[in-house]
Amino acid sequence: MNRRAWIKSASMAVGATCVSQRAFPQTAAITPLTSSHGFTNLSINENQFGPSIKAISAIRSSLVYANEYPLDSQERLKQLIAEREDVSPFQVILGAGSSDITMGAASAFSAPGNNMVSSDPSFHPLMLWAKKFGVEHVKIPWTSDHQVDLTRIEESITVDTSLAYVCNPENPVGTLANPNELYSFCKSVSERCPVLVDEAYIDYAGDVNELSMMRCVREGLPVIVLRTFSKAYGLGGMRVGYAVTTRELAEKISSYYVTGIGCGCSHTSLEAAIAAYQDQEWLATVRRRTAESRKYLCNYYESVGQSFIPSVTTFVLSPTKQNSKMIADAIFGAYNVKVSPRSYFGQDYLRVSMGRMEQMNKLTEALSYLL
Ligand SMILES: Cc1ncc(COP(=O)(O)O)c(C=O)c1O
Structure with missing residues (x-):
């Protein structure tokens, strides 16, 4: 095959892939x-169905731009999230996985003598990091029906509490808080300390708009909603997560971890997340x-x-x-x-x-x- 014929057949193949992706949704x-x-x-809640084929395609296309810092892709992902959640891009922070942001939050809200309250058992990396800064972890057992005990968490808040953490749905049990009860909890508790709601698994639970505490953020409450591309979006290995909160808290948390300050997610990971988010x-x-x-x-x-x-x-x-x-x-x-x-x-x-x-x-x- 001569060079011209090769270029022609290659561009037809690319075109065919695009057409087939549009004409036949991935099943x-x-x-x-x-x-x-x-x-x-x-054993570790990886998504066995894997990522969208469009994310794989975006990963491939991004590779030749490995020389670039991901400034543009970072801003595009923030913009897309802000549009979907009806907030300003300044309220969106990204992380190399949501764990990265958790680490930032642990540092931002820690001081010796403080405490943080959460359910127990739960997903505890934030508390483990905070403990290193001298923070006490106040652990509240589940209710008898394996729900996060919102009432007891609220009762445990003191003047020394710097953060309340709620994992919803709760890991490792998989139960979901009643959205109205969780909303009232967030409204009331956030008058005393910020509330971090970890929604890593919310995409599996039903109508995300109804269940998420994103509405607290839209109302200007000091609530941090944490999400990840590692679970339902099938991109655990790409390491992209995000949080949406008030602009003030976004700035505060950002100043405590690498992705918040500069570029912690790779260009490839961000392009994968952008494609997955739109599929x-x-x-x-x-x-x-x-x-x-x-x-x-x-x-x-x-x-x-x-x-x-x-x-x-x-x-x-x-x-x-x-x-x-x-x-x-x-x-x-x-x-x-x-x-x-x-x-x-x-x-x-x-x-x-x-x-x-x-x-x-x-x-x-x-x-x-x-x-
Ligand atoms: C409840 C919960 N939050 C956050 C994470 C962290 O996920 P990632 O750092 O991959 O976004 C996990 C991971 O298993 C999790 O179970």
Whole structure:
């Protein structure tokens, strides 16, 4: 083939890809069933359906611009988030994963003698960092129906409380707070200290606009809503998260971590996030397929008399009679499937992340020998 013919056929191929992406929405996952480390990982809430094909395409196209600092992509992503959430771009901060912002918030609100209040068990990296700055972690157990105990959290706030943290939906249990109750909590507590609502799993839970505390931010309350591209958007390895809050708090938190000050997310990661954020069709597919897998696992648990806590997310927590570490090790040894053993207040649990149906079949086959 001569050079001109090659250029012509190459540009036709690119054109065909664009047309096919537009004409045929993505219906199937393109991520392999086995992780890059050789096993099925249902232990850390990675999205087994993987990212949008448009995000992969954006990753590829971005590579030749690896020489550029991501100033433009950073601003474009902030702008898109601000438009969708109806806030100013100055209220949006980005991080290399939402953990990056969590670290910034831990530093920004810490001082020796302060305390921070959260549910327990919960997702605790923020508290672990804050402890290093001399902050006491006040832990409030769940209610008897495995909900975040908003009443007791509010009662525990003192003049020394510098932050209240609520994970909604709650990790590791997968329950969701009543949106009206959480809204009243945020309104009332934020008069005394900022409230950080970690919505890492909110995309799985239903109508995000109804469930999210973003409305508190729009009302000007000192509430920080934390989101991530690592979960439903399937970009855990790309490391992009964001928070939306008041301009004042955005500036304060930003000054305490690398991405807040300068460029912490790569150009490639940001381009992937921008493409994924605009592909709401794939997000809806991921949400639907995750719900199908969750239903399949819960039906299986019911059929064998194994109790579990109803979840709205991509993981299900189930109390076990036997040692959960032993069960998890056996599943891994025999089936190459990794799940997460937990133990809270003397009770063992398995936390299983949802996967594709083939992966769930493999898991239930393994469980059938063990439960
Ligand atoms: C509740 C919750 N928040 C935040 C994160 C951090 O996610 P990332 O740093 O990948 O955005 C996780 C990760 O598992 C999580 O479970």
